[in-house]
Amino acid sequence: MAVIFPEMLLQGMETSLQKRLRLRLDMLEMNPYQVAQKAGLGESFVRDILRGKTRSPNAANLAKLAVALETTPDWFLGAGDLAPPKSPPAIGGLPVVGTIQAGNWLDRSIIDDDDEPQIIPVARDPRFPHARQYSLLVSGDSMNERYQDGSYVTCVDYFDSGVSLKPGLIMHVERHNGPLVEVTLKAVDIVDGRMMLVPKSTNPRHAPLPLEGDAGTEILLKGIVTGNYVRTEI
Known part of the structure; x- marks a missing residue:
């Protein structure tokens, strides 16, 4: 079941990042806290994106989020169709x-x-x-x-x-x-x-x-x- 917060129900306000993050959480059956822990990010990081409080996370944190959810930063930002890559790209280090x-x-x-x-x-x-x-x-x-x-x-x-x-x-x-x-x-x-x-x-x-x-x-x-x-x- 997709994670939906009341703030996300405002007509036309949802970003590509919010939409794709919700989709990926649903596909992997994970909650925001689990993903934040796996990515090594703050406890509220994923929740704040879903609520619209964070709309432009920095590139390093978005990369951590992508690895935790087995996709890429570009996919989160709207590149490609809604079926994300099955594995993250190789990271040099x-x-x-x-x-x-x-x-x-x-x-x-x-x-x-x-x-x-x-x-x-x-x-x-x-x-x-x-x-x-x-x-x-x-x-x-x-x-x-x-x-x-x-x-x-x-x-x-x-x-x-x-x-x-x-x-x-x-x-x-x-x-x-x-x-x-x-x-x-x-x-x-x-x-x-x-x-x-x-x-x-x-x-x-x-x-x-x-x-x-x-x-x-x-x-x-x-x-x-x-x-x-x-x-x-x-």
């Missing part, structure tokens, strides 16, 4: 969607997701052809036994991957405490018979985390690290 920095708490309410992301020249992992893939800049020493400050980790969306949580995985983790969020990397390991999220760091101040969170924090497992990229100066 992975977007850098954030920074990993344990101990750095950010206010989610002022994080700006609209900046066009940097792209690193790393191919998608063919083991996960339909999953969202992205990269993160490593800042600090919380995982410096594996990933050095200034390098990039490549990731696949945890829920898209279909991979079960098990020791040995390196996870992209978010800790939430009210409006604050900490973005970090942790290894899955068994500590005293309990599955934990463990730093691989030479700095002893970085401590293991229980999967259920601690001290009022909530743990969200966002992605699985699939590789590491270091830019060479030339």
Whole structure:
């Protein structure tokens, strides 16, 4: 069933983007929140387009939306017939969607997701052809036994991957405490018979985390690290 908001019923006001977005949501049986999560966009991003609050999303975010809905940005803007391409075009690289920095708490309410992301020249992992893939800049020493400050980790969306949580995985983790969020990397390991999220760091101040969170924090497992990229100066 198509997603329709009252604002969209105004005669003649619906844009091609709104119409085609509704059509694609209906075809894939997805809701706006699911698509926003899959695309790595803000929770209200898809809903705001459907409501007409956002009529001209920037090119980078429209590209993310197209990949999540298995089509192209041009199709959303009215190119071609209403039957979208069956798969997204090849993307030359992975977007850098954030920074990993344990101990750095950010206010989610002022994080700006609209900046066009940097792209690193790393191919998608063919083991996960339909999953969202992205990269993160490593800042600090919380995982410096594996990933050095200034390098990039490549990731696949945890829920898209279909991979079960098990020791040995390196996870992209978010800790939430009210409006604050900490973005970090942790290894899955068994500590005293309990599955934990463990730093691989030479700095002893970085401590293991229980999967259920601690001290009022909530743990969200966002992605699985699939590789590491270091830019060479030339």
